[in-house]
Amino acid sequence: xxxxxxxxxxxxxxxxxxxxxxxxxxxxxxxxxxxxxxxxxxxxxxxxxxxxxxxxxxxxxxxxxxxxxxxxxxxxxxx
Numbered sequence: 001x002x003x004x005x006x007x008x009x010x011x012x013x014x015x016x017x018x019x020x021x022x023x024x025x026x027x028x029x030x031x032x033x034x035x036x037x038x039x040x041x042x043x044x045x046x047x048x049x050x051x052x053x054x055x056x057x058x059x060x061x062x063x064x065x066x067x068x069x070x071x072x073x074x075x076x077x078x079x
Contacts, residue, residue, distance in 0.1 A: 015077055022076075026062035030071040042079045052078045 005012045014033035016025060025032040039055040042048050056078050065073045 022059065022062045026064070026074045028071060029074045034072050035075050035077040038076045038078060 005014060015035045015037060016033045017037040020032065022036060025036055038059055039052050040048075042052050056076050059076045063075045
């Protein structure tokens with residue numbers, strides 16, 4: 001996927017949702033994108049916001065900066 005985005009000559013933000021699993025995506029952001037939506041759409045109330053924080057609270061182990069191998073960094077997208 002990254003090769004196709006690079007070949008376009010444009011800066012594109014690529015986000016994934018659902019699959020493949022986070023442990024696979026995080027290891028190869030050059031193939032799957034640099035961010036992954038972790039849950040539902042946030043609604044305009046605190047319950048919804050706090051629910052998203054709860055969902056994302058155990059996903060920190062997959063977030064990282066560029067490891068220096070040119071694959072890029074990865075973060076969990078809460079919205």
